[in-house]
Amino acid sequence: MQNGISWGALGAAISRRGVMALALAAGVSFAAPYAQAAPKTAVTIGMAVEPGGLDPTIGAQVMIGQVTWQNVFEGLTTIDKDGKVQPQLAESWDVAPDGKTYTFKLRDGVKFHNGVAFDSSVAKFTLDRARGADSVNPQKRYFTSIDTIETPDASTLVLKLKHPTGSLLYWLGWPAAVMVEPSTAAENKSNPVGTGPFTFGSWAKGVKVDLKKSADYWNKQVSVKLETASFRFINDPQGQSAALTAGDVDAFPEFGAPELVSSFEGSDKLATVIGNTELKVVAGMNNARKPFSDKKVRQALMMAVDRAMVVEGAWSGLGTPIGSHYTPNDRGYKDLTGVYPYDAEKAKALLAEAGYPDGFSFTIKAPQMAYAQRSSQILQALFAEIGVTMDIQTTEFPAKWVADVLKAADYDMTIVAHAEPMDIDIYARDPYYFNYKNPAFNEVLEKVEATADPAEQDKLYGEAQTILADDVPALFLFVMPKLGIWDKKLKGLWENEPIPSNVLTEVHWEE
Amino acid sequence: MAGIFRRPVLAIGLVITLSLVAVALLSLVWTPSLPSKMNIVQRLKPPLGPGGLLGTDQFGRDVMSMLMVGAWNSLSTSFLAVALGATVGSAIGVLVAMKRGWLELITMRGCDIIFAVPPILSAMMLGAFLGSGRFTAVIAIAVFMVPVFARLTLAAAKQIWARDYVMAAIGIGRSNGRITLVHILPNISNQIIVQVAIQLGLAILTEAGLSFLGLGMPPPAPTWGRMLADSQTFFAQAPWLAILPGLAIALAVLGLNMLGDGLRDVLDPRTRT
Numbered sequence: 001m002q003n004g005i006s007w008g009a010l011g012a013a014i015s016r017r018g019v020m021a022l023a024l025a026a027g028v029s030f031a032a033p034y035a036q037a038a039p040k041t042a043v044t045i046g047m048a049v050e051p052g053g054l055d056p057t058i059g060a061q062v063m064i065g066q067v068t069w070q071n072v073f074e075g076l077t078t079i080d081k082d083g084k085v086q087p088q089l090a091e092s093w094d095v096a097p098d099g100k101t102y103t104f105k106l107r108d109g110v111k112f113h114n115g116v117a118f119d120s121s122v123a124k125f126t127l128d129r130a131r132g133a134d135s136v137n138p139q140k141r142y143f144t145s146i147d148t149i150e151t152p153d154a155s156t157l158v159l160k161l162k163h164p165t166g167s168l169l170y171w172l173g174w175p176a177a178v179m180v181e182p183s184t185a186a187e188n189k190s191n192p193v194g195t196g197p198f199t200f201g202s203w204a205k206g207v208k209v210d211l212k213k214s215a216d217y218w219n220k221q222v223s224v225k226l227e228t229a230s231f232r233f234i235n236d237p238q239g240q241s242a243a244l245t246a247g248d249v250d251a252f253p254e255f256g257a258p259e260l261v262s263s264f265e266g267s268d269k270l271a272t273v274i275g276n277t278e279l280k281v282v283a284g285m286n287n288a289r290k291p292f293s294d295k296k297v298r299q300a301l302m303m304a305v306d307r308a309m310v311v312e313g314a315w316s317g318l319g320t321p322i323g324s325h326y327t328p329n330d331r332g333y334k335d336l337t338g339v340y341p342y343d344a345e346k347a348k349a350l351l352a353e354a355g356y357p358d359g360f361s362f363t364i365k366a367p368q369m370a371y372a373q374r375s376s377q378i379l380q381a382l383f384a385e386i387g388v389t390m391d392i393q394t395t396e397f398p399a400k401w402v403a404d405v406l407k408a409a410d411y412d413m414t415i416v417a418h419a420e421p422m423d424i425d426i427y428a429r430d431p432y433y434f435n436y437k438n439p440a441f442n443e444v445l446e447k448v449e450a451t452a453d454p455a456e457q458d459k460l461y462g463e464a465q466t467i468l469a470d471d472v473p474a475l476f477l478f479v480m481p482k483l484g485i486w487d488k489k490l491k492g493l494w495e496n497e498p499i500p501s502n503v504l505t506e507v508h509w510e511e
Numbered sequence: 512m513a514g515i516f517r518r519p520v521l522a523i524g525l526v527i528t529l530s531l532v533a534v535a536l537l538s539l540v541w542t543p544s545l546p547s548k549m550n551i552v553q554r555l556k557p558p559l560g561p562g563g564l565l566g567t568d569q570f571g572r573d574v575m576s577m578l579m580v581g582a583w584n585s586l587s588t589s590f591l592a593v594a595l596g597a598t599v600g601s602a603i604g605v606l607v608a609m610k611r612g613w614l615e616l617i618t619m620r621g622c623d624i625i626f627a628v629p630p631i632l633s634a635m636m637l638g639a640f641l642g643s644g645r646f647t648a649v650i651a652i653a654v655f656m657v658p659v660f661a662r663l664t665l666a667a668a669k670q671i672w673a674r675d676y677v678m679a680a681i682g683i684g685r686s687n688g689r690i691t692l693v694h695i696l697p698n699i700s701n702q703i704i705v706q707v708a709i710q711l712g713l714a715i716l717t718e719a720g721l722s723f724l725g726l727g728m729p730p731p732a733p734t735w736g737r738m739l740a741d742s743q744t745f746f747a748q749a750p751w752l753a754i755l756p757g758l759a760i761a762l763a764v765l766g767l768n769m770l771g772d773g774l775r776d777v778l779d780p781r782t783r784t
Contacts, residue, residue: 237744257744259569309551313570368725370744377730378570381549384731392729394643 040509041227043490045502046240046249048256048369050206050233052398055188056175057130060138060406061398062419062500065175067209067231070503072113073178073194076104076123076157077169083329083421083498085169089118089179089195090157099164099452104157110218112181113199120151125182127159139176141429142167145449165449166457170422174499197224197505208232211504225508237370244270244485251486251493253502257370258316264485273484275496276329278421280322281314281371283364283379283475284405285413288435291362292412296354298472302340303347304386305379311478314374319478324465325424327479329498332458336469348386359387362412365405367397372415375477379415409433417480419500424464427473436473521773524708527766535586538579546576547731555749566751569741574752577733578759584645584734585763588727589714592649596656597707603657604664605695608672609687618665622658630655631720638726645728648721652714663706667699701778708771712764719760735760 051063056073070078076090087093090104110118129135131143145165150158161168171177184193192200197217201210211229232249234240237257243249244264254277255261264270285292285301292298307321320328323336351359366376373394380390390413395401397416405411409431418426426432428442441464448460469476482497492506543563550571556562558574565575607618625633634651641647671677671694680690721727722736730737735756742752 259744259748263747309549312551313549313554374569378549378551380731381547381570384547394725394729 039225039511041225042229043226043251043504043507043509044208044230044232044249045504046232046234046243046252047502048233048235048240048254049398053189054192054200054203054209055180056138056178057126057180058136058138058189060402062175063398066500066502068192068194068196069175069178069499069501070196070505071198071211071229072192072196072200073175073180074196075173075178076106077173079170079173079499081494081496081498081503085173088173089123090172093169095452099166100161102159102161102168104159106155106157107218108155110195111216112184112195113193113214114181114184116181116183118179118181118195119154120157121154122179122181123157124149124151125185126177126179129180129185130177137176139171139174141425142171142174142177163450164452166452167422167449174420175501197222198226198229201228206233222505224505226504229504229507231502247487250490251484253482253484253486253493253497255483255485258318258483261316261318261483261485269488270485271488273482273486273493273495274318275482275484275494276327277419277480277482277497278327278329278423278499279417279419279480279482279497280325280327281319281375281415281417281477281480282325283375283413283415283477284434285474286409286411286433286435287437287473288409289412291354291356291360294354295471296350297356298475299340300347300350300354300386301383301388302472302475303343303350304382304388305475305477306342306382307337307477308342309382310375310378313378314371315478315480318481318483320481321478322476324469324476325418325427325474326461326465329496330422330461331454332461332465334462334465336465339466339469340472344382344385351386351388359389361389361391363391363393364413364415365393365395365401365411366415367395367401369397369417371417371480372397375415379475406433409435413475415477421499424461424468427468434473436471438467438471438473441467441471518773518776520769521777524766524769524771524773527762528770531582531586531763531766534579535583538576538583542573542576542579544573544576546572546580546733548572555745555752557749558751558755565755566749568738568752569745569749572733574738574755577738578735578755581733581735581738581756582759582763584728584732585715585718585736585760588645588648588718589652589711592652592718593656593707593710593714595649595653596710597660597703599653600657600660601664601703603661605668605691605699607661608665608668608695609691615665618661622662625655625658630717631724634717634721635724635726638721638724643726643729648718648727651721651726652717656710656714659710660703660706663702664699667702668695671695671698705771705775705779708767708774712767712771715760715763715767 047063047066049063051061051067053059054064054068056064056068074088076088078086078088080086089107089110091107092105094103106120112118127143127146127149130137131146145161145163146159147162148160179195180188181193197214198211199214201212203209209231213224213227217224234243237260240252240256241260244252261272264272285298287293311317311319311321321337323339326333364376366372376392380392383390405414425445427434427436428445444460444464448457451457486493489510491510492508494503553562553567554569554571556567558564558566563573563575568574603618607615633654637651638647677690677694680694718727719736722734723740727734727736738756739753746753
């Protein structure tokens with residue numbers, strides 16, 4: 001970086017006379033046998049959508065975590081690149097045999113970026129804030145099973161639960177469960193202060209967020225190579241492609257246009273890395289609104305959908321069809337695409353049975369992203385085959401979509417990629433924008449938390465998937481792959497995305 | 512009448528415009544295939560191949576059918592918008608020319624205000640307010656057509672009002688309304704007709720711009736602007752998806768501009784250059 005600055009300054013100061021001297025100097029320095037360019041220590045990561053804030057404990061947008069999680073903020077536990085739970089600010093833990101008491105041994109010597117020490121009181125504050133009555137934590141329900149929080153000493157945290165919660169350690173690793181310092185909690189939205197390897201630098205709204213390496217990161221086992229990191233926001237795939245080619249952006253971990261990916265093939269500068277994600281594209285229906293309140297109508301619409309056609313047309317064939325709200329990477333996955341396979345004739349018959357022999361009309365609120373717009377157009381054509389008219393209304397994501405659909409549930413149908421891993425429980429939430437209510441489904445998910453046996457949990461997850469595949473609260477379409485395009489010399493970025501993130505801890509430039 | 516075709520600009524403009532209108536009208540009764548019919552297996556097929564004369568798009572839809580229906584959507588929206596703008600604008604223009612005084616001042620400054628905002632921007636504001644659709648596009652385009660016609664008719668009508676025969680009409684006690692109908696309008700109609708042709712070209716360009724930004728007619732109705740917008744990321748694989756609607760827009764604007772210029776030469780000799 002130092003090198004970069006001095007060259008930049010020189011470039012600006014060049015006068016016509018100086019060019020010769022400079023050229024000579026450059027020639028000499030390149031020719032000198034011992035001269036070595038300092039390794040690059042800055043990276044610019046591209047993202048399609050800018051987050052609305054930078055505090056993952058108060059906002060649901062995955063983009064918040066994609067900037068801050070593991071970079072600025074850390075949790076008691078963390079989730080590694082294979083999706084496994086690992087200790088972080090909690091060094092170790094002990095779970096009582098009844099599954100209702102968790103005793104965490106917290107790490108000593110951890111300081112927030114503002115110098116305040118991390119201890120059990122901070123952890124208690126964070127969890128109380130997340131589960132409190134006026135909490136706006138996006139995953140608030142994950143903390144509801146906590147009954148009391150005790151802090152016998154500065155490095156011990158005891159969670160007493162109302163009932164066993166088998167996924168608690170996993171949830172504590174989520175962006176929404178990161179530790180926040182009490183005095184900065186209110187400001188984290190615009191000036192995040194955490195314990196991570198990077199401190200917040202600046203945020204040029206609409207352009208980029210800058211992070212700087214933390215001077216005294218607690219974890220001495222990792223050596224953070226980057227001095228600075230920027231997240232740049234480029235919505236338009238053409239712009240993303242141009243920025244990558246020009247080198248303005250070093251990496252686009254979630255490149256926006258599959259049809260452009262082939263243009264990077266054979267590039268000697270850029271690598272194409274296609275990995276797994278948890279991005280489930282589902283067309284949610286308002287189960288409380290007619291005619292979607294009728295299960296037969298929902299099933300008929302599902303049968304009207306040719307998933308293979310949606311994947312091919314919307315995402316150039318780069319995607320995996322799904323039959324429930326679950327991805328093949330998730331534990332206990334069942335392929336349920338055969339429950340309501342594409343069959344326009346049967347769909348028509350079922351629609352007639354439900355009392356709509358001539359079809360009906362409704363509106364889909366589709367966000368502006370390419371996958372949503374294209375999928376909507378294909379659904380529109382597919383529904384037209386069974387006599388159902390769907391009008392497409394484009395809505396702006398995230399702000400307007402969150403307000404109208406997610407919060408107000410004022411919609412007939414919508415389409416969005418659900419990014420959170422293992423979030424099948426959203427169908428048990430009340431309220432949630434699907435307005436789906438099925439006590440049998442909720443019961444299965446409660447059983448998942450009640451047991452600690454992984455095999456039993458996997459079986460129960462299978463049951464939950466089957467219920468959804470049959471009830472069709474949303475049209476389950478496909479899982480998007482992670483289209484990673486980045487500089488071949490850039491190493492350490494995650495290939496897969498078990499949780500939406502851009503973890504920079506191990507990112508470095510190869511010499 | 513035969514004299515018209517001794518003017519090449521007018522002739523070319525007329526031929527292009529009439530052909531487009533013919534294609535647009537034809538699309539109402541016949542297209543090679545249904546423009547909304549998707550056939551994913553046949554996606555991104557180049558022109559002159561199995562995908563049809565002009566190829567297929569990313570959903571396997573027939574580009575030629577889409578362009579034809581797009582011609583109808585584009586032309587009908589633009590005609591409606593210009594008709595609305597010209598009617599309202601001209602009415603305001605002749606009315607103000609009749610009254611003059613402070614009304615003229617207010618109208619002129621009102622026009623200035625509308626001119627100060629770029630048309631695409633005001634159209635976007637309207638689109639956000641009314642939601643996208645043909646109605647929005649028509650209103651948005653008409654709104655900035657109104658001051659164009661209001662100014663033109665006001666200036667033209669003022670000249671006519673100063674003529675001796677109008678003075679004579681006033682002298683024998685004809686009402687202002689009757690003078691406007693009998694003397695003013697017939698004498699400025701040529702200028703309005705020329706302006707209509709010129710503004711049509713602009714309207715087509717604006718309609719395409721609105722569709723490009725997603726504020727035009729919603730899918731599945733094909734529009735040239737949206738075809739162009741959708742083609743962007745496919746340019747390397749399927750350049751015809753960008754070139755063909757681009758050509759259609761360029762051709763339509765060129766044709767209408769030439770028609771407007773040609774008509775001006777014939778109908779409005781004073782401004783001939």
